Amino acid sequence: xxxxxxxPIRAYIVSEFLAGExxxxxTDDFDxxxxxxxxxxxxxxxxxxxxxxxxxxxxxxxxxxxxxxxxADIRRFVEQAAPASV
Amino acid sequence: MAAExxxxxxxxxxxxxxxxxxxxxxWDRAGxxxxxxxxxxxxxxxxxxxxxxxxxxxxxxxxxxxSALEGLGHTSRDAGLNFSASTQIVSVGIxxxxxxxxxxxSRYLPRVTSGEAITAHAITExxxxxxxxxxxxxxxxxxxxxxxxxxxxxxxNAPVADLFLLYVRTGKPGAFGLSTFLAERSTPGLKIGEPLxxxxxxxSPISEVTLENVRxxxxxxxxxxxxxxxxxxxxxxxxxxxxxxxxxxxMTHRLGRVLEHATTRQQxxxxxxxxxxxxxxxxxxxxxxxxxxxxxxDTGRKVEQGTDASLDVAATKIVVSEANQLTARHAIQIFGxxxxxxxxxxxxxxxxxxxxxxYSGTNEIQRNCIAALMGL
Numbered sequence: 001x002x003x004x005x006x007x008p009i010r011a012y013i014v015s016e017f018l019a020g021e022x023x024x025x026x027t028d029d030f031d032x033x034x035x036x037x038x039x040x041x042x043x044x045x046x047x048x049x050x051x052x053x054x055x056x057x058x059x060x061x062x063x064x065x066x067x068x069x070x071x072a073d074i075r076r077f078v079e080q081a082a083p084a085s086v
Numbered sequence: 087m088a089a090e091x092x093x094x095x096x097x098x099x100x101x102x103x104x105x106x107x108x109x110x111x112x113w114d115r116a117g118x119x120x121x122x123x124x125x126x127x128x129x130x131x132x133x134x135x136x137x138x139x140x141x142x143x144x145x146x147x148x149x150x151x152x153s154a155l156e157g158l159g160h161t162s163r164d165a166g167l168n169f170s171a172s173t174q175i176v177s178v179g180i181x182x183x184x185x186x187x188x189x190x191x192s193r194y195l196p197r198v199t200s201g202e203a204i205t206a207h208a209i210t211e212x213x214x215x216x217x218x219x220x221x222x223x224x225x226x227x228x229x230x231x232x233x234x235x236x237x238x239x240x241x242x243n244a245p246v247a248d249l250f251l252l253y254v255r256t257g258k259p260g261a262f263g264l265s266t267f268l269a270e271r272s273t274p275g276l277k278i279g280e281p282l283x284x285x286x287x288x289x290s291p292i293s294e295v296t297l298e299n300v301r302x303x304x305x306x307x308x309x310x311x312x313x314x315x316x317x318x319x320x321x322x323x324x325x326x327x328x329x330x331x332x333x334x335x336x337m338t339h340r341l342g343r344v345l346e347h348a349t350t351r352q353q354x355x356x357x358x359x360x361x362x363x364x365x366x367x368x369x370x371x372x373x374x375x376x377x378x379x380x381x382x383x384d385t386g387r388k389v390e391q392g393t394d395a396s397l398d399v400a401a402t403k404i405v406v407s408e409a410n411q412l413t414a415r416h417a418i419q420i421f422g423x424x425x426x427x428x429x430x431x432x433x434x435x436x437x438x439x440x441x442x443x444x445y446s447g448t449n450e451i452q453r454n455c456i457a458a459l460m461g462l
Contacts, residue, residue: 019461063310
């Protein structure tokens with residue numbers, strides 16, 4: 001299991017949307033949208049954070065919730081859009 | 087007080103104090119935008135600060151720009167003009183620089199950074215104030231154009247603006263159906279209403295904007311279709327930091343003025359500040375000012391670093407606007423009848439401060455946001 005120190009995306013989601021939970025309990029395939037852990041406003045914050053943290057232009061960011069459904073989905077997108085940052 | 091006052095941007099408007107403060111009461115009574123005072127603001131370089139040098143900007147950071155706006159609030163007693171100046175920086179220039187195409191940036195940013203083009207952003211609608219998720223103004227794509235229909239309300243700077251950033255719906259309901267377009271004042275179908283009479287900030291003109299069959303090139307869209315809410319999120323954070331940094335300067339000036347009055351005004355053989363009923367109010371003003379300062383610059387640094395500061399921005403907006411109102415009420419009480427008279431300018435400050443808990447998302451909405459961010 002990755003630690004939050006080496007996994008900033010996991011650290012962000014746990015600190016902002018799952019406060020008080022153990023980061024290691026968030027599995028890579030946990031559905032953040034279906035579970036309503038991340039709602040529409042949360043999605044705006046998440047996308048803004050990804051855009052600013054990884055310097056990804058807003059034009060290159062998918063706006064469909066499906067792209068952010070799981071930690072694995074988010075990591076896959078960020079690795080493609082900003083490979084040097086991850 | 088705090089270190090931010092020592093930054094070299096704090097005093098950029100200070101040399102223009104006499105021009106900015108000329109006849110403030112008359113302009114306020116008339117409820118007119120003091121266009122002649124725009125020129126000293128242009129000369130000061132205030133509008134250039136957070137923009138890249140290739141567009142005529144000074145390349146300063148967000149917190150350096152906040153410091154300059156705090157300095158403006160301390161220098162200028164015209165809170166309406168100050169608010170319009172803050173709007174000038176944040177409404178079009180900031181999103182254009184961050185999200186606009188190179189073509190749009192090179193065509194429009196130099197006019198914005200010089201202050202030659204006055205700017206406004208149109209978010210609020212007649213039936214939807216703070217409920218921005220339900221924006222109803224629509225933009226329908228037709229070939230290489232979008233056709234925009236709808237209306238906007240309470241748009242700061244609209245009566246005098248040359249450039250508008252329009253937040254409209256291009257798609258499904260909710261956050262990701264919004265898009266953002268740049269429009270010139272002369273665009274056919276874009277109609278500006280008469281200036282609305284207001285209680286405070288009377289020199290900052292606001293009006294309705296009607297959009298009827300407004301045709302804009304698709305190239306005037308900022309960011310991708312559906313990215314409007316992300317742009318708004320980016321802009322609103324900076325709007326709160328910039329416009330309330332102005333309030334911080336205004337409060338600091340007010341505190342200094344009250345302190346001077348309390349130490350010189352004699353009643354019953356001693357300065358009125360020797361009475362606890364007065365001195366405790368001044369102590370509360372100092373606490374409010376310094377709390378506002380800490381929230382503003384702590385949050386500014388977080389936003390500058392790219393940290394998610396959603397809760398901090400909402401809290402900052404509440405803390406500073408309520409500090410502004412408290413210090414204005416205390417100032418009137420300490421100045422007594424003189425504060426109640428219009429010629430001292432103290433009552434004007436209370437009228438101006440009232441607006442802060444309403445614009446940029448009411449304080450009630452900000453508390454809703456904080457509660458939601460806490461999982462409530």
